[in-house]
Amino acid sequence: MNGMDNNNIFEKNTNGNEPVDSNEPLFGSDTVGVDEITNNSEPVKIDEVPVNNEAAGTGFNSAAGANRSMPGMGAFEPAKSAPFYTENYVKPKKQRNSTLIQMIIVAIMSSVFTAGAIGMYFTVIVPVVQPSAKKAFNKILGKEAEESTSTNSNSNSNTPTTKVVIENASSPVAAIAKKVGPSVVGIRVTPKNEGFGGFFGNISSPTEGSGIIIRSNGYIMTNYHVISNALNGEGKVEVFLPSKKDKPYEAEIISKDYQSELAVIKINETNLPVAPLGDSDKLQVGDIAVAIGNPGGLEFMGSVSSGVISGLNRSVEVRDENGRTKKLMVIQTDASINPGNSGGALVDAEGNVIGINTLKADTMQGFEGIGFAIPINTAKVTADNLIEFKYVKGRPPRLGIMISDVTKEMSEQYNVPMGARVESVEPFSGASKAGIEPDDIITKFNGKKVQSSNDLYDLRKDLKAGDIVDVEIYRYTDRKYMTVKVKLMEDKSTN
Structure with a gap:
């Protein structure tokens, strides 16, 4: 393996002998970007701050991992993470009216059934079991009159009456919605190739999400994955204000941060209602x-x-x-x-x-x-x-590499050590200058053992840009370990 050559890999070890070279990338994985974790199967720790810093990437649309091929094994299924997924809404392209009609019908049917059930419960069951409950619900539903309910319908009875009084029965949710609702906007992202198909490739549908106004002069915070389809000029971002739902504002992407899953966009408008931020x-x-x-x-x-x-x-x-x-x-x-x-x-x-x-x-x-x-x-x-700053300051420094995990199973199967496998090296980075190459496996960092990409992140948290550290790597082509010195860089990545 010389320079940036990425053709040598570990062939599946089926006979217990030394692995052999192949013409596929190591573990059949594809290089996607720089400073990115592509196959992290280590369990997360509850007390860690978010995200591995050698892990910037593009796009964050689902929690489903892509299949990756290993030589001699066909498709390789990465270790599954927890079944979480992000909440972008993909706008349907066809039969929109019929879909909406179907949704309305379902909603109406549900409402009729619910209303009937509630009505039956409070007009039939409640008066028999507890007559005062109906009066209480009348109060909640806006019927302000307070009534005395006798436990005996006979007016001549000497049985004492019970008075039900409910103070401030209206839901606090209504007041909350009224206060914050005007500051929550709609966001639509329309890819440039929207509307084309066949010869022109796959059709990309618009996606829709939400955002909150954080500054009165047009700054809006949202999720990274909401606007990810418009990065690098690949789509248009529009904002819809609650007070002007029929007037979309074209938005500028100020910056975004894949690691924190956040982004800031801006529209050309002033005197916007700013969302009150809590603690x-x-x-x-x-x-x-x-x-x-x-x-x-x-x-x-x-x-x-x-x-x-x-x-x-x-x-x-x-x-x-x-x-x-x-x-x-x-x-x-x-x-x-x-x-x-x-x-x-x-x-x-x-x-x-x-x-x-x-x-x-x-x-x-x-x-x-x-x-x-x-x-x-x-x-x-x-x-x-x-x-x-257009990026998040103060993060742990980085080496300038894209990495993936060599798990215990991979280690045993391919006869290589566990660690953080280098998939690509950023030109002119500290790692590049130190001679680190794709397919190297990082096994120690600053004297501490590395068995996963998360380990590598944790070991960098107390260091700063400019620090020089010893990095132990296993180089397959030479069948040996070596230690190199790497000068760490400030992490200004946003993808």
Whole structure:
């Protein structure tokens, strides 16, 4: 293996002898980008900050990993991460009216059934079991008159009466929605090749999501995956304000950050209603949580659902369609989150945004009511950095490589050590200058053992750009270990 040659690989070791060379990349994996984890199967740690810093990539549309080929094995299925997926809504291209009609019919049928069930429950069952409950619900439904209900219908009875009084029975969710709703916008991304097919390739449908206004002069925060189809000029981003739903504003992508799953866009408008931001560090499990966004896309713009904070400091690992993985430290809620909610607001009982709705547990795996939001304290710092510097400052330094994991199973099968396998090296980076090559396996970093890409991230957290560290690598072509010195670089990656 010489220079940047990526043709030598480890052939499947079937006879116990030394592995042989092949004409495929190591493990049959494809190089996707620089400083990116493409096959991280290590379990996440609850107390870690989000994301491996050698892990920038493009696109974050699903948690499904892409199949990768190993020589002699056909398709290689990467280790599965937790079944989480992000919440972009893909706008249907055909039969939209009929689809909408079907949805309306279903909604109406559901409403009729629900209304009938509620009516029967409160007009038939309740008066018999507890007559006072009907009066209480009248109060909640806006019937303000307070009535005394006797436990005996005979006016001449000496049985004392019971008076039901409910103070402030209206739902706080209505006030929360009224306060924050005007600051939650709709976002539509239309790829440039939208509308073409056949000879021109695959048709890309518009996608729709949500965002929140963070500055009155047009700055809007959303999720990275909401606008990922428009990166590098590949599509158009439009913003729809709740007060002007029929007037789309073309938006500029100010910057984005794959690792934190956040982005900032801007429209040319002033005096916009800014979302009040809360303090996610003060949250407690059981606190009220209200999700505001656009589930199902712009047709259901401004939808509101409520629940509670189900968990805090949840560390989840998500995998995109290219097999890249990253970790996010998130808030868990049972407030309903559906496709199109991404980038919308999770709000506390005081009407302050405490999270950016981002992903949910896959219902196809049997999970219900498990949604996740990025804490607003994390999101605010990230957004401020993206606006001022166009990247997030203060992250652990990087080597300038793209890596994937060599798991225990791969190690045994291919007769190589566990570690972080180098898939590509960024030109002129510290790793490149140190002589690190594709297919090298990093086994030690700064004197500490490396068995996964997550290990490599953890070992860099206390270092800074400019530090020079010893990196032990296993080079297959020479069948030996070697140690090189690498000068670390500041991490300014956004993809």
